[in-house]
């Protein structure tokens with residue numbers, strides 16, 4: 001964007017990103033059958049932590065007369081990056097967006113993906129909805145949940161770039 005890295009590092013305090021996800025209808029949502037769960041490696045790759053998997057209870061969208069395809073209303077996913085010394089250092093050093101994101105995650109940033117997974121664990125929405133709406137924190141390869149969510153993810157608008 002043509003802004004000096006030093007300027008960004010010294011004046012920026014917080015960066016917020018927000019996205020809306022569809023909320024499961026509380027009237028018809030149901031537990032996802034355990035044999036429909038992605039396997040452990042997939043779940044970890046999607047951003048779950050090993051300790052999240054113990055007692056993980058995934059929900060499924062069904063659909064009823066009160067909702068649209070099992071979803072009713074929306075909820076906000078918020079990612080908050082707070083400036084810190086490690087980030088300043090890497091920005092001033094001309095770090096790439098991938099390097100900056102890595103350090104941000106290491107220093108406690110809750111990513112959009114992670115915020116989504118927390119809502120999945122609370123039964124607010126489905127895993128499909130979060131995978132469809134957010135980018136994984138690991139940058140190498142996109143996860144494959146189902147054929148459907150994969151093609152939908154491709155049609156998705158490009159991720160808004162960090163400034």
Ligand SMILES: [Zn+2]
Nearest residue numbers: 025028064067
């Ligand atoms: Zn419903």
